Amino acid sequence: KNEVEQSPQNLTAQEGEFITINCSYSVGISALHWLQQHPGGGIVSLFMLSSGKKKHGRLIATINIQEKHSSLHITASHPRDSAVYICAASGSRLTFGEGTQLTVNP
């Protein structure tokens, strides 16, 4: 069992839909990161959170420390949101989930 697990692995949505990506971790963490990787491969850090909820534009990230679970939500999804979304648990080092490939169709 991976220390960080994401679901779903693949997600296809229609433009405008509300999207949720889930992340469960089994390691002790100081923070949980959500990353975005576009085709072409560059990685952008979206959120780093250790409790509660953070919002940036149409993106919302939540974390429940007791349940060791985090979610990334995208409201009013758009084709430009198509990317791989990766959660990473920050303990003594970063441990990554396998990523969720999101495709938003127009």
Place this chain on the structure above:
Amino acid sequence: NAGVMQNPRHLVRRRGQEARLRCSPMKGHSHVYWYRQLPEEGLKFMVYLQKENIIDESGMPKERFSAEFPKEGPSILRIQQVVRGDSAAYFCASSPDRVGSPLHFGNGTRLTVT
């Protein structure tokens, strides 16, 4: 303030050659991390360095791989005698202090071994 700069973006090496990958962290960042992403796989930690010190290299293969972060200049990930299995994207990230700070990633170096 330039972001994390990695070069080259693409690197092609024949089996047995050496590959040198460079990473210049963001200004003011003294912590550098290297990650590898094999084809169709997730990111994996390789090594964590501070200036002139290797803090954690537990993710580095024991042979052929080395990393440094000198007092002056970029961090270097060096792969000697490359093999096809080294073909991957290598990402560098930097932060102003220990893990737990926001990370800033470079665009990666895509190494292809022919």
